Amino acid sequence: MIEERPLFIPEQNIVLEHNGDIDPEVLEDYSKIEGFTALNHVLTEMTPPEVIDQVSRSGLRGRGGAGYPTGLKWQTVAKAPGTPKYIICNGDEGDPGAFMDRNVMEAYPFKVLEGMTIAAYAIGASQGFLYVRAEYPLAVQRLKNAIRQMEKHNLLGKNIAGTPFSFDVDVRLGAGAFVCGEETALIASIEGRRGNPRPRPPYPAERGLFGCPTLINNVETFANIAPLLRKGAEWFASIGTEKSKGTKVFALSGRIARAGLIEVPMGTTLREIVFDIGGGIPDGKAFKAVQTGGPSGGCIPSDYLDMPVDYESLLKLGSFMGSGGMIVMDETSCMVDVARYFMEFCMSESCGKCVPCRVGTAQMYQLLTKIVNGDATLNDLALLESLCDLVRNTSLCGLGQGAPNPVLSTLRYFRDEYIAHIVDKRCPAGVCPVHKREHQEVNA
Amino acid sequence: MTVVTLKIDDRDVSGRDDETILEIARENGIVIPTLCYLEGLSIAGACRLCLVEVKGTSKLLPACATRVSEGMEIHTNSERLTQYRRTIIEMLFAEGNHICSVCVSNGHCQLQDAAVALGVDHIGVPYLHPHRHVDASHELFGIDHNRCILCARCVRVCDEVEGAHTWDVGVRGIEARVVTDFSTPWGDSDTCTSCGKCVQVCPTGALFAKGKSAGEMTKQSEFVEYLVAMRGRRS
């Protein structure tokens, strides 16, 4: 049953504006929808500090996961001593089920490049890299095509638009591992080394690519830049919540009537997203939870459907914005099984450098497997919880630090499901292969 | 470079702002356990044993990789840290196959020493019993992967000090192993100079010189610090 509601669809497009109206391979098409007006304006009318000031005042925060203020990051790189400076666009998108950045790169290659070029002007970089997941050949082809056309039109290369500013961009293919999306691992990978994270500080803003100050932002972050500068910081800051401005693109998937990409203002409630935009749960099933933030995220139960989605609220609920994956679950989903699925992902994607993540994810995966098979005791659960605490607090990078989150959040809201598997040897959703307790079989 | 004052475990100490917490702690006789760190090599930050608490941040910071700053207040041995360190050691034992009684490094092993110092008296996490190999193809040396803790000291000394870059880390996650020349047998290596530096810096009995029986393998790693200092390119 799809719930009857007034059809109120609060979608708003900044990143996905003119959705489908333009040919992503034709520069003139992009120009027709005010493409490059921001770049031209910035290069001829604004100083780099003025650009950074606009970005800061807009309240834009990084869309790659952690929500770091974009203006502040630009300012730090601009002020960091040392030349040359580099810009990297992070298009490594490796979360299971995520395809937001892929869509943006495929549909709006010029917009991503316009954002990068503006950023390069603002921080004083002359070379940029687009690091794209190798599994996205169409995105790679369209970005390369866009670079060639922009070079032809003097929007990239030497003396852009007749100004003294020069900037070149190269596309680099991802090494194929999820962890290569982590900024220090990504930098190592571009430098031709094994894609392992390293301790921060020093942050890339200070010592990044080839030891030089480096700005690294996500695809969607860069895609926000041109519209933001075209319409102004105040306009951008008027959208969203107090601390989370603008919109966010989500990939809505799972047990939902209308799956797909959506773009909503920050602060839209989960209920609006799941029921108004997504059309609710199909087949008359009951809503159970939404998983956000991918393998570092958590599951939010129905009690919090009216929570506005922004960086702070998600963190408070034990989840994470992440890059924008949103998986809807209904009563037929087992939360222990979900936690085990994400742990398996983290275990196989761990780079293996640091002990807590390398060994801890394998240990936690084994314990979760024991639970779903009905072989675990309450001692195993206690060990699982203490490993969650250890791995979260001692791992080197965000992969390990976030890996316990799916377990912690399902324990927080669905502890009874864990207990049912361990004590009653029963999977409430009927998903897991728990063995029947022997005496029950005898009694039956 | 300026001189800063800070507090480690409630003691007032001073140092240069290009020094790490670990360096200053050691200068002052404060012991912080380490395994992947080796003076003279680049910092890996991999074992996580040296994590300390720093006032003003909720994150634990690796002492080997964190520069000191004015007014820092650091705690190096709270009950919480000790508990984490014990579990990390337990994880290392559970991840490999460490049978100390037959190991060439028994009694001279830094993993063993760390376990003793931290009071690890049992292994509280399940043993993973991995299938790992021994490569005895090299004329002088051997590697027993069962005892490798993936500290990557061998990788770093070979690359940074010897300049041979024979060692690397292959595969990822729990399957990660150190490898020689694109996973070919060590004895077939074109790059290995047989200098033995990797053997000397290995904290466990994973890398050993042939012809030693249980407990006979002692190692000297101080040469790294000396060599690097003499060449004047301390990093």
Ligand SMILES: Cc1cc2nc3c(=O)[nH]c(=O)nc-3n(C[C@H](O)[C@H](O)[C@H](O)COP(=O)(O)O)c2cc1C
């Ligand atoms: C394991 C891991 C994977 C990551 N993968 C991505 C990714 O695919 N894309 C991305 O933009 N950021 C990813 N990040 C975050 C980046 O490290 C970095 O914070 C981000 O690119 C910064 O851009 P922003 O400030 O625009 O968000 C990942 C982080 C971790 C720890």
Ligand code: SF4
């Ligand atoms: S947390 Fe995991 S992915 Fe990150 S450095 Fe450690 S082992 Fe590698």
Ligand code: SF4
């Ligand atoms: S062989 Fe020894 S030095 Fe090399 S990674 Fe393993 S434990 Fe460390």
Ligand code: FES
């Ligand atoms: S000694 Fe610092 S992380 Fe290993």
